[in-house]
Amino acid sequence: MGQVPIPSPPPGRRDLRALPKAHLHLHFTGSMRHTTLLELAARDGIVLPDALVEHWPPPLSAADEKGWFRFQRLYDVARTVLRTPDDVRRLLREAAEDDVADGGRWMEIQVDPSGYAARFGGVTAFTDLVLDAAADAAATTGLGIAVVIAANRTRHPLDARTLARLAAQYAGRGVVGFGLSNDERRGTTTDFARAFAIAERAGLLLVPHGGELLGPAHVRTCLDDLHAQRLGHGVRSAEDPALLDRVVADGVALEVCPTSNVALGVYSDLSSVPLRVLLDAGATVALGADDPLLFGSRLAAQYATMRAAHDLTDAELAELARMSLRASQAPTDLRSAALADIDTWLAQSPA
Structure with a gap:
């Protein structure tokens, strides 16, 4: 087993790694390279479970609480290999390098500082470190990088307010x-x-997870009570046409992560991910990799798998890339340049 390879483009189709795009659903530790996980664990004598070594990427399921607990446990174990500021800087740099190799122009990486605070001097010190590391990675790779701070819904809501x-x-x-x-x-x-409400008053984009493990009713809750402006996943909006119409009318973008949806058992296979339903309804969809460390698949692979599973044309794939940029918080000049380069990609003759 190993990371999902990006196949060569089919005859008459363009290379998806050259398609400019934004990456809007990527978790911090989950962005780590598998080789880096193994190297850092060996350095400090950390014994990793077989699911993160010989059997990687691990078989996963979130069909029940036990399955999610196993997924979360693997994520928590992986987090423990980050011991030094240089480890954090390496993670950000390599994540940026991987996105650039996949055509990434902009990345919004999501992190819960409280999960790292004990080792790195508190939530403020860790946030400073992440932002500094992100700036360095951006300068080194040319990728635009921003951070989304995320609360953990298994912790007390007071922690979320902090x-x-x-x-x-x-x-x-x-x-x-x-x-x-x-x-x-x-x-x-x-x-x-x-x-x-605190984040909204500060002018931050509101991006809760919703509509993956729970269905349309939870999407409504995220819209009504959290004032979600973009949804982490949101894919199960497809099950309720009236809700999907509302999502479209309100301009709420959906961060759809096909490989993780299948790995966690939300859908049985990639062709069952209702991408066509979402697109036909006019939804804004931004494909994301979620946690490449656990799912073995990075950004361009999401486009490649959806191309194969739903027979998407290059024009449709280009529009998906445009939507990812339009749904992002990228600066206007970066967004405009990337959108122009998408037009160039599409105008070029396929290989």
Whole structure:
């Protein structure tokens, strides 16, 4: 087993790695290269479970609480290999390099600082480190990088308010959004409304996870109570036409992560991911890799798998890339340049 390779483009089709795009759904530790995980673990004598070594990428499921617990445990184990500021800088640099290789022009990486605070001197010190590392990675690779601070819905809502205030302090200084992650089935979403109100007053983009493990009713809760402006996943909006019409009318972008949806058992296979339903309804969709470390698949692979599973044309793939940029918080000049380069990609003759 190993990372999902990007196949050569079919005859008469363009190379998806050359298609400019934005990456809007990528988790911090989950962005780590598998080789880096193994190297850092060996350096410090950390014994990793077989699922992260011989059997990588691991078989996963989130069909029940036990399956999600196993997924979260692997993520938590992976987090423990990040021991030094240089480790954090390496992670950001390599994530940026990988996105650039996949055609990335802009990346919004999501992080919960409280998960790293104990080792790195607190949530503020860790946030400073991440933002500094992101700036260095951007300067080195040319990729635009911003940060979304996300609360953990398995923790107390008061913790989320603390993180919302932290995010607000950094609004306009590298932090562009506030999110809510972890198992949708845990906690009560409405309890996090006050945290999102803090972020909203600060002008941050509101990007909770919703509509992956739970269906349309939870998407409505995210829209009504958290004032979501973009949804982490949101793919199950496809199950309710009236809701999907509302998502489209409100301009709420959906961060769809096909490979992780299948790996976690949300859909049985890639052809079952309802991308066509979303696009036909006029939804804004930004494809993302979610956690490449656990799912073995990075950004360009999401486009390649959807091309194969749904027979997408190059023009449709170009529009997906445009939507990812339009839904991003990228600066206007970067967005305009990338959109122009998408037009150039599409105008070129296929190989």
